[in-house]
Amino acid sequence: MAGKKTVIFDFDRTLIDDDSDSWVISNMGLTPFYDQLRPTLPWTSLMDRMVEEVHSQGSTVEDIVDCLETVPLHPRIIAAIKSAHALGCDLKVVSDANTFYIETVLKHHGLYDCFSEIISNPAFVNEEGKLRIFPYHDLASPHGCDLCPPNMCKGIVMKRIQESVSEHDKNRFIYLGDGRGDYCPILKLGKGDHVMPRKNYPLWQIIAHNPTVVEAEVHEWSNGEELEQILLQLIDTTSSGKRQN
Ligand SMILES: Cc1ncc(C[n+]2csc(CCOP(=O)(O)O)c2C)c(N)n1
Numbered sequence: 001m002a003g004k005k006t007v008i009f010d011f012d013r014t015l016i017d018d019d020s021d022s023w024v025i026s027n028m029g030l031t032p033f034y035d036q037l038r039p040t041l042p043w044t045s046l047m048d049r050m051v052e053e054v055h056s057q058g059s060t061v062e063d064i065v066d067c068l069e070t071v072p073l074h075p076r077i078i079a080a081i082k083s084a085h086a087l088g089c090d091l092k093v094v095s096d097a098n099t100f101y102i103e104t105v106l107k108h109h110g111l112y113d114c115f116s117e118i119i120s121n122p123a124f125v126n127e128e129g130k131l132r133i134f135p136y137h138d139l140a141s142p143h144g145c146d147l148c149p150p151n152m153c154k155g156i157v158m159k160r161i162q163e164s165v166s167e168h169d170k171n172r173f174i175y176l177g178d179g180r181g182d183y184c185p186i187l188k189l190g191k192g193d194h195v196m197p198r199k200n201y202p203l204w205q206i207i208a209h210n211p212t213v214v215e216a217e218v219h220e221w222s223n224g225e226e227l228e229q230i231l232l233q234l235i236d237t238t239s240s241g242k243r244q245n
């Protein structure tokens with residue numbers, strides 16, 4: 001039997017067309033507060049401070065959930081995820097948003113069970129019923145990668161995922177992303193892996209600037225229809241057993 005494929009989705013501007021942090025900030029009236037604090041705090045502390053402000057204004061976690069449930073998802077991306085799962089792929093989200101926002105959006109669209117793992121900045125509702133958001137890496141012991149933001153090196157995450165899959169499944173990764181933070185993890189991919197950068201977004205631009213350093217095969221996409229078509233084609237060809245590694 002052909003090896004199981006692992007499909008890794010970035011979240012903001014890939015799985016969803018929007019940015020989940022910005023969605024909450026703008027739709028819950030936090031933009032002036034965000035603009036004021038942005039220069040003073042590291043990213044996840046800033047997001048934690050934003051939700052603290054939501055609560056101090058009297059809104060609840062339910063209100064944040066209601067807000068996140070209005071984030072649109074492209075119907076072809078929903079279909080692509082369901083198909084990839086049905087075809088036996090191992091799906092994961094690796095994101096610099098946070099686990100609570102991602103889980104909320106995926107559950108609302110019936111996609112949560114399609115994913116084996118959501119790797120992101122940890123977020124949870126505390127004993128007072130308030131949402132808290134923390135960095136993925138302990139900021140007190142820097143990860144040392146200068147391609148990535150201090151709170152999350154997706155390359156380190158990618159390495160862990162690669163080490164966790166069996167030898168037989170190696171080189172069977174498909175990575176979909178858009179941002180600068182997606183460059184480090186795609187450099188960990190090798191021949192036989194695939195990267196799907198969103199066309200004209202930062203990841204695509206960085207790859208285009210120096211294409212020879214990327215060993216994985218590159219397939220650009222611009223919208224949900226293209227994402228679905230390319231992803232399902234890659235899953236189909238990489239599982240046919242015709243390609244030899
Ligand atoms: C210095 C600094 N500025 C901004 C950010 C935040 N940030 C950058 S891209 C992005 C989208 C993440 O979602 P995804 O990975 O799902 O695209 C976020 C939240 C940061 N971590 N460090």
Ligand SMILES: [Mg+2]
Pocket residue numbers: 010011012013014177178179
């Ligand atoms: Mg992104």
